[in-house]
Amino acid sequence: MRLHRLLAGTMFVLVLPQAHARSPEAPIVTVRPSAAVIPANMLRLSFEFAMAPEGPVLPGIALSHADGSDLREPFLAQELWSPDGRILTLLLHPGRVKSGLVAREALGPILVPGDDVVLTLDGRPLKRWHVGPPDLHGPVxxxxxxxxxxxxxxxxxxxxxxxxxxxxxxxxxxxxxxxxxxxxxxxxxxxxxxxxxxxxxxxxxxxxxxxxxxxxxxxxxxxxxxxxxxxxxxxxxxxxxxxxxxxxxxxxxxxxxxxxxxx
Known part of the structure; x- marks a missing residue:
């Protein structure tokens, strides 16, 4: 997986999540993708906060099935922040998104067409998506x-x-x-x-x-x-x-x- 290709042209600050608590006083303005349907091979998502939160966010984020059962290890353990500290980008584990890689063979894909998944932060639902077919074509x-x-x-x-x-x-x-x-x-x-x-x-x-x-x-x-x-x-x-x-x-x-x- 070539992160330089995925992130070319965009400036980020890389933060590795730690165990200490995050400030709760940073409401989320937008979650993207914002549509109701996402592709089964979705690679990344982003959160825009009203103000820069204090402390790591990833430990409080979960992706679960509609019945409440968590998806196993869906994210890379990296927080990619915009320079102003308000927009967080997370990558779904590329080794499980791209076919033919060891992680996908061992753990399976993260998202499966037809599923419904819920994104939560500290147990609070942020976004519900229906999983559609993979997008293999790109913008035209x-x-x-x-x-x-x-x-x-x-x-x-x-x-x-x-x-x-x-x-x-x-x-x-x-x-x-x-x-x-x-x-x-x-x-x-x-x-x-x-x-x-x-x-x-x-x-x-x-x-x-x-x-x-x-x-x-x-x-x-x-x-x-x-x-x-x-x-x-x-x-x-x-x-x-x-x-x-x-x-x-x-x-x-x-x-x-x-x-x-x-x-």
């Missing part, structure tokens, strides 16, 4: 749909993705204008991380734009734009290659965008 930017926006407005650009992406990857996409100047604004992931929205700081001008997608963008199962997590062990990683989706904003409000994908 040529299948994304870009919705129209009106020029001379600050209407949010909405991009419907072909499948959920990692909840931490909203800023792995950027909009640039015809002169290759970045468009300032705020990006957000919605609808179970299947919709990317971008609200510009200034009104749109009519013309051509490009949505630039970082090559290290991934889905929750570790699949990249041009690379699959579930690949033979002797297969070298494909280099991360940025992609672009070209679209036009017409001079008349309501004229559809014309998206085209390129590498």
């Amino acid at each position: 930017e040529s299948a994304w749909h870009v919705f129209p926006v009106a020029p001379a407005s600050r209407q949010s650009l909405v991009v419907r993705l072909d499948a959920p992406i990692d909840g931490r990857d909203a800023d792995y996409m950027a909009v640039v204008d015809a002169d290759d100047r970045p468009v300032d604004g705020h990006a957000e992931l919605l609808d179970g991380e299947t919709t990317w929205t971008f609200t510009p700081d200034a009104p749109w001008h009519a013309g051509r734009y490009r949505l630039v997608v970082r090559g290290t963008l991934e889905d929750p199962s570790g699949n990249r734009l041009n690379g699959h997590f579930e690949a033979p062990l002797d297969t070298p990683d494909a280099p991360a290659v940025d992609a672009t989706v070209v679209f036009d904003i017409g001079s008349t409000p309501g004229i559809p965008l014309s998206p085209r994908s390129s590498r």
Whole structure:
């Protein structure tokens, strides 16, 4: 398992969980994946806290079946924190997610299609998921749909993705204008991380734009734009290659965008 590939482009602080207690005064704002269904080969999840908690969090986190029985050792014993200490990313044990590895053969997969699982913190339910089939394909930017926006407005650009992406990857996409100047604004992931929205700081001008997608963008199962997590062990990683989706904003409000994908 190549953690540098999974975490490329994202800054984390690594903390190994200890036995001392965690401060309870750090409510969780968001758990991602936020959708009701997750793939059986989900590799990571994240928690956003309202404030940086004190002490390790992982000892209090459990993943259980709907009947309350715990799943056996589902997580890597690592806490990956954002620099501000508010967002925690946990990895499900890669040796049990990827087929053909010793840990999976010995302990079995963590998630099984058709199951219902519950994520808890200190015994308190945080999220309930239904486990769907594994996702072996990864994001395909040529299948994304870009919705129209009106020029001379600050209407949010909405991009419907072909499948959920990692909840931490909203800023792995950027909009640039015809002169290759970045468009300032705020990006957000919605609808179970299947919709990317971008609200510009200034009104749109009519013309051509490009949505630039970082090559290290991934889905929750570790699949990249041009690379699959579930690949033979002797297969070298494909280099991360940025992609672009070209679209036009017409001079008349309501004229559809014309998206085209390129590498």
